[in-house]
Amino acid sequence: MTTSPASYDLLLKGGTLLDPGQGIINHRRDIAFQGGQVAEVAENIAPERAANVVDIAGKVVTPGLIDLHGHFYHGGTGSAVHADQNCLSAGATTGVDAGSSGFLNLGAMRDYVFPAHRTRLLAFLHIGAVGLAANRALGGGLQDLRIIDVDQTADAVKDNPGFLFGIKVRMELNAVAHWDAPEAMRRARAAADQSGGKLMVHVSGTPIPLPQILEFMGPGDIVTHAFNGNHEGILDRQDNIRPEVRAASDRGVIMDLGHAGVHCDVEVAKAAIRQGLPPDTISTDIHLPPPGRRVYLMNDLISKFHAMGMPMEDAVAASTSRPAQVLGLEEKIGSLAPGMSGDAAVYDLREGRFVWHDMVRNKVEGKVRLDTFLTVRNGAVAWREGKLTEMGPC
Template structure:
């Protein structure tokens, strides 16, 4: 049987199927049509598979296409934005999710200028402010510019919008306190999608924010090193966070320029808490450091003692589930979209830096080799 693409000899890690071993992967018409033990590529009729194109992945790790759940990829209308392909397929990431750069009033421009021109799949958490980040920030300071009903209606029509974003920091909400989150929740529940809630400096306090979140909602920047975070002065998880986790609220890294601390992660590890999702919050001010790429961010978690299987799950299966797309992306199951990342675990000393300027040296790093999106092979830069 002829297929469009065969990926041979790679070490396949697919948390959606609990796979970690050597397999060959067959792709046809942009879909995964077979996953075979290495060297046993025969179809159900016993016919040998032949690929119009073959990738030899010997020595590489083959995973479902990486998903960055928190990025900013609207460069034509926001000062923070970077081109989706620059932080997407060029870095081994097949799906990026714009986290609130776009609001209702700039959505058409977002489609034309960020989504349609990109090889990378671009999805979005829609900012509850109609402005999004197009006016530079402080978008939740004027309640009259929040668009809950219109946002819910747009989500029902536009499948690329997978949730609602609200930045709940004092510099964003100003005098409005918790009120913008109540409006965001109204829109998200009406549309049947999760919220992604940015946490940072109070007000509002995290103890006010967390009780309003439901199962499937996402706290991004959950492991920042600022005061008033998920962990108290003794490094203990605050009760409101414990309750939220018990309800099924999810924790996202959202590393960013100022939102990830190795020390906070150590507090979490000591209490058996792992982030559900590893994402970058990549934008113009951090792409040259400390973020660099999603694979560089994954390297930090390997250096902190997490297994390769765990970090791949947190950047494929977990975000796909949040997006409600776990049967399409974040998996190598037969029938899924043929989005694949081919990675190398490169043995070389690497210095890693968090948002608090703490450094950590590691002896290996994750490097993107190729990205395959809908069956098309691209070599990473």
Template sequence: MTPPAVPQFDTSIWGGAVMNATTGLPVPATIAIRDGLIAGVFSADHRVEATATIDARGLLVTAGLIDLHAHVFRQSTDLAVDADRIGVDQGVTTIVDAGSTGAVDFADFRAHVIEPAATRVYSFINISDTGLTAGRTELSRMEDVGTPALHRLLGQEAHRSIRGIKARMSASVVGANGIEPLRVARRFASEFSLPVMVHVGTEPPVYADVLDLLVEGDVVSHAFHGKRGGLFGGGSRIDPAALRARDRGVLFDVGHGSASFSFETLERALVAGFAPDLASTDLHTENVDGPVHSLVTTLNKLLAVGLPLDLVLGYATANAAAVLGESATLGSVQIGKVADISLLHVGDGSAELTDSQGATRRAGLTLAARGAIRAGVLQRQGAIL
């Protein structure tokens, strides 16, 4: 008796329309997965033999969505939400915790968040040893900033679990230290070839002083906030420091948050030709029930102001993967890449969407999460049935 033939692939995803940010239009296709990698992308009528099949009929199939700025260190900060609640449960395969943890708590973060999560989790480590675990004034004590403990940790974890350095440059965070914590962050980032993510908020430090310290690949989060100062500097023109930074390759991230995303600021920026590069959420306990809700909701807000779907998907896939140093492995549906996939439903928008200022827009097109596949494994079967 001959044994039954072993299927060529572990899993196939069929019936959906596959879309990469770079190619623009969704194309009906079947994705074949083997050993956690995308092993084939076939035309929809091609018969693929696989051990398991995921039915994606009626869905958009994209590279796994990446949220570059959220807070998921539940064990040690009151701000944090569960990584899987805002991750795979919401169609997001990768989350970066942006600065919740510093060097002191990193081992706990790894044990309690990174390892057990179904979602892929990375850290942008706080340049302060305490991160957000000891109040929200972490850069007001220079003795905690850029310590030998952080240096040792980066020696072990840079480009592994740690993919960047976070510095929150707001008056309430830095106290009397001005931009000095950012100088230290940039020095550490240079030594370990990592990007810096800065939070920009209420001045001081002066917006231009912050941006002028950033280099190619660094990220300005909360870039489209509606507070005083920032992108428009209180005037009608884009701050020259932002234009200079963009010319150098500094990236501008939505970083929605409770108080940091304004439809009006973004619309003014678009009129001035200054679109975002990235679209993270800054999700935490105080905004997960509104106004932020999820990464997909944040993307819907960008669609609502008229940004095209391919560009918006690119913010949370290919562009975000590049920041993580994972362009070769994540960020697009391509043979040889890791099989991190998001399954999304595309509907006609009728929902009213709200920014951090309470302003609303109506979506013309809305995405809704239907499933997340991490390294070839469907994480929430129920979500797509």
């Protein structure tokens, strides 16, 4: 008997697919990959057709997650992490660096650091010329507005389509003085407009009132750390969503999590979910935290927000199809429809008692946790049961 050559590189067999982008919610599907892309999604694909078959019966498959806010300029700033260790291990196959570099130190990130990883790495460019490279010395980098060059920053974004998606600015007390903050916002807005990119604004611990910041923001721009518990948060004194925040969301401003260790307050997030304003996008703000501070990866943030009241499919959408739309990449990533990028995550759905902490005093208890079993990147297994299948040199 002769066997015909396998037509697929990889087959994930027997899993339960949770793919909000193509409207498949918890159905048993086999998924085949070929040439770095999704080749076929069907109820039954014969194992003989694939060179490599992984039995994932009883496990949950999602599109590879997209972390819209992380810090991946590993070695280029004091706080950036190794992307493969912190993304692939959580089922995230795309990481978006949020302003680790500015136009002056972009080249090494784009040409040397990012290509040394298997994770797909994209970026927002910091409005300050050197990004976060001087953060640990200067506390945020916009103390002297001469560090901002609108034209060169906008040109860098324009010159890197498909890699740079806009401008990041940090409205944070240590980063910029309150008397300079409106001008920093104005310049960041100008650079975003000039480049045709989006504006991503850090809003935790702001030097000026949040409504004043939101005035600069339009459809597709991103508020990150939206659920922080500092002054000038999204809630008023009665814990209701502030009207300016609701208006911003209604006009299409994206409310991004940017969890980190200190930028999410459980009570703020729960109140927002109750009032119909869950995070549009779930993201980690992953970085090397100071000692004692806890940061979570994407699989835990989905599990945590599920425990706080988001349906699992909404939390997965906020980590896949939604960030893909924010980036304008919904034809390529964030779903496992045939023809899309071959990026997927496979999880064991653990049941038990799990506890997640927040920035201040609160904790969340849940009964379900996504535990990464396997991550597929570009049609090949990149992470399996706690290990990178191939370590990048970075």
